[in-house]
Amino acid sequence: MARVNIPTFKLNNGREIPALGYGTWLGVDEKFDFSTAGIPKMIEALSYAIDIGYRLVDTAHVYRVEPEVGQVINKKIKEGVVKREELFVTTKVWQHFHREADVEVSVRGSLRRLNLDYIDLVLMHWPMSISQDGVDEKIDYLETWRGFESVLSKGLVKSIGVSNFNVQQMDRLLKNCKVPPATNQIEINLNLGQKELVDFCQANKVLVTAYSPFGTMVPSRSAPNSPEPKLNNPTMLEIAKKHGKTVTQVTLRYLYQRGMVSIPKTVTNSRVLENASIFDFTLDESDVATLAKFDNGFRTVRPYFWQDYDNYPFDKVPEKLEIPEALRIWKNGINLDID
Ligand SMILES: NC(=O)C1=CN([C@@H]2O[C@H](COP(=O)(O)OP(=O)(O)OC[C@H]3O[C@@H](n4cnc5c(N)ncnc54)[C@H](OP(=O)(O)O)[C@@H]3O)[C@@H](O)[C@H]2O)C=CC1
Numbered sequence: 001m002a003r004v005n006i007p008t009f010k011l012n013n014g015r016e017i018p019a020l021g022y023g024t025w026l027g028v029d030e031k032f033d034f035s036t037a038g039i040p041k042m043i044e045a046l047s048y049a050i051d052i053g054y055r056l057v058d059t060a061h062v063y064r065v066e067p068e069v070g071q072v073i074n075k076k077i078k079e080g081v082v083k084r085e086e087l088f089v090t091t092k093v094w095q096h097f098h099r100e101a102d103v104e105v106s107v108r109g110s111l112r113r114l115n116l117d118y119i120d121l122v123l124m125h126w127p128m129s130i131s132q133d134g135v136d137e138k139i140d141y142l143e144t145w146r147g148f149e150s151v152l153s154k155g156l157v158k159s160i161g162v163s164n165f166n167v168q169q170m171d172r173l174l175k176n177c178k179v180p181p182a183t184n185q186i187e188i189n190l191n192l193g194q195k196e197l198v199d200f201c202q203a204n205k206v207l208v209t210a211y212s213p214f215g216t217m218v219p220s221r222s223a224p225n226s227p228e229p230k231l232n233n234p235t236m237l238e239i240a241k242k243h244g245k246t247v248t249q250v251t252l253r254y255l256y257q258r259g260m261v262s263i264p265k266t267v268t269n270s271r272v273l274e275n276a277s278i279f280d281f282t283l284d285e286s287d288v289a290t291l292a293k294f295d296n297g298f299r300t301v302r303p304y305f306w307q308d309y310d311n312y313p314f315d316k317v318p319e320k321l322e323i324p325e326a327l328r329i330w331k332n333g334i335n336l337d338i339d
């Protein structure tokens with residue numbers, strides 16, 4: 001069987017995190033329901049990923065796949081393929097759990113669904129807080145962060161971090177916390193370079209994790225009018241050819257050379273291998289400069305339907321955009337079991 005050797009980055013608490021991981025947001029199916037059809041494929045592809053050397057898995061309560069992620073992990077530990085301490089499991093606290101005491105409720109739920117004794121990294125999924133029935137709860141993320149510091153001190157999790165925080169929110173959090181976030185997980189891909197936010201995080205020793213490294217690619221997960229992810233771009237094809245690699249490999253290598261973790265999602269075994277086979281070549285300065293020029297600031301994961309909520313982190317869209325059917329479940333369907 002093929003093997004990949006994935007290097008690690010160091011977090012600001014001294015722990016190591018693999019530079020590349022397996023993303024588990026399956027989105028919705030053709031009926032715009034939560035994708036149950038994708039789950040068996042994910043189970044197979046994640047099993048394969050661990051077999052060939054992936055050690056980081058990125059999931060979230062809201063992806064509704066924590067039980068399956070946990071089943072795969074525990075099976076691989078039982079089979080002796082990997083030890084628990086060699087794995088790095090990230091999950092996220094959804095917006096319904098932003099009161100200080102609710103963070104522990106959410107984390108304990110994730111531990112149970114994942115069937116694990118501890119989680120390596122838990123993230124505040126978004127800075128906004130939203131009630132079960134979709135109302136803006138206006139809870140300050142500094143309050144939520146105290147809940148994160150508490151689950152850390154209780155040993156339920158090894159590291160804590162945030163996701164989708166902008167520069168101002170990072171700055172305010174860093175100035176008002178006891179434990180700084182280990183990472184900020186944000187969208188980064190060829191269309192969206194996020195230079196200012198990346199520079200700010202890196203200057204403050206917060207590791208950046210790049211989500212949707214290919215711009216997510218699926219309409220049911222993307223803001224309307226998303227530009228194509230450059231898979232067939234002639235310049236990209238030329239750089240890929242020069243290195244004997246694919247466009248997706250060049251993209252992931254570029255993120256690695258920018259000092260960030262990336263967590264591509266695929267349920268296709270050949271792509272699982274392809275995406276991690278990026279640690280045996282180097283992009284030169286001119287390649288990097290060419291790739292940086294693709295940045296057009298376009299955000300694919302853009303929940304504009306929450307843009308009037310407190311602490312929405314992104315620029316607002318000027319006009320009222322329609323919410324396509326494909327995004328309905330993202331806005332309305334997040335009716336998580338609080339078990
Ligand atoms: N914190 C947050 O708010 C967010 C976090 N995330 C995390 O980041 C992960 C990745 O982002 P995601 O939005 O899923 O999208 P990605 O940018 O990773 O793109 C996923 C798509 O790319 C396809 N793909 C993967 N590898 C290749 C390849 N080598 N060649 C061609 N196509 C490929 C997949 O197809 P197929 O599966 O059919 O092979 C899938 O359609 C998520 O799964 C999740 O874990 C994502 C969004 C928001």
Ligand SMILES: O=C1CO[C@H](CO)[C@@H](O)[C@@H]1O
Pocket residue numbers: 025060062301303329330
């Ligand atoms: O990680 C993500 C993917 O799924 C969610 C909702 O379905 C998004 O809000 C989120 O940012």
